[in-house]
Amino acid sequence: MTTTLAASRPTSSFLDLFASEWLKLRSLRSTYWALGAGALAVVAFNANAARADFVNYPHYGKPIHDEFVYWALRDAFTLGAAMIMILACASIGAITVVGEYATGLIRTTFTAVPDRRALMAAKVAVVTTVMTVFGAVVAGVSFAVTQAILAGRDAGVSIDEPGALRVIAASALLAPACALVGMGLGALIRHGATTMVLTTGILLLLPAFVTDRYHWTACVRNALPYNAWVRLVDIGYGREPYTLVSWYPTSVAGGWVVFAVWAVAGAVVAVVAVDRRDV
Numbered sequence: 172m173t174t175t176l177a178a179s180r181p182t183s184s185f186l187d188l189f190a191s192e193w194l195k196l197r198s199l200r201s202t203y204w205a206l207g208a209g210a211l212a213v214v215a216f217n218a219n220a221a222r223a224d225f226v227n228y229p230h231y232g233k234p235i236h237d238e239f240v241y242w243a244l245r246d247a248f249t250l251g252a253a254m255i256m257i258l259a260c261a262s263i264g265a266i267t268v269v270g271e272y273a274t275g276l277i278r279t280t281f282t283a284v285p286d287r288r289a290l291m292a293a294k295v296a297v298v299t300t301v302m303t304v305f306g307a308v309v310a311g312v313s314f315a316v317t318q319a320i321l322a323g324r325d326a327g328v329s330i331d332e333p334g335a336l337r338v339i340a341a342s343a344l345l346a347p348a349c350a351l352v353g354m355g356l357g358a359l360i361r362h363g364a365t366t367m368v369l370t371t372g373i374l375l376l377l378p379a380f381v382t383d384r385y386h387w388t389a390c391v392r393n394a395l396p397y398n399a400w401v402r403l404v405d406i407g408y409g410r411e412p413y414t415l416v417s418w419y420p421t422s423v424a425g426g427w428v429v430f431a432v433w434a435v436a437g438a439v440v441a442v443v444a445v446d447r448r449d450v
Contacts, residue, residue: 188292196298208259265366290445393425393429399429402421
């Protein structure tokens with residue numbers, strides 16, 4: 172009888188699972204608060220940096236004026252804003268998994284959908300889609316706001332400025348990459364506080380402690396998402412005067428590879444971990 176019932180149970184298509192996970196994510200009030208607060212914080216942080224350069228621009232010397240395009244692109248998405256983006260997106264990615272384990276909803280979910288890998292793949296697809304759109308909107312708005320502020324000094328740059336699209340794309344893709352890392356760690360640890368501590372340590376603290384003094388430490392440093400993003404958005408790297416250049420720098424292509432590897436690794440871990448362990 173049990174075999175007959177199991178065989179007669181209708182299987183859910185991937186689109187059904189995707190729709191179910193999307194409904195689950197958007198029904199949470201905390202999702203809107205987290206995305207809204209994160210977006211406002213990032214845009215405000217970047218706008219404040221542009222405002223500071225707007226005020227100080229008349230006092231800058233000619234060398235800075237001549238190379239101010241690099242400053243303008245740096246204001247489009249600052250280091251502090253990237254840290255906020257990393258923390259917010261990794262937290263949202265982690266809570267999509269850890270939250271279900273904390274409430275016990277995951278047992279009901281796996282009972283309704285025994286194919287755990289398909290379910291988690293749908294969850295990964297939803298989070299990737301939402302966070303990519305989120306990152307693109309935040310990066311685009313930040314660019315528009317900061318350059319509008321700097322335009323008051325005739326120092327803003329347009330979207331067709333060489334390197335501008337790379338800054339926007341790298342900043343936008345930072346969101347889904349970190350969200351997937353958070354998902355992967357959440358699926359492995361399944362405890363909210365521990366997941367957030369480890370996620371913060373890997374994505375934010377480790378880049379600050381690892382130096383590029385030696386070749387092996389530089390390799391570790393260059394392989395971290397935050398440092399890969401820094402390389403991608405530093406349009407004036409090696410060309411702007413008065414800036415330090417790493418002894419063991421990574422390339423732009425290497426930065427994109429780091430993004431892809433972390434995102435894929437986080438997604439794979441999230442899908443496989445739930446199938447290897449009991450609830």
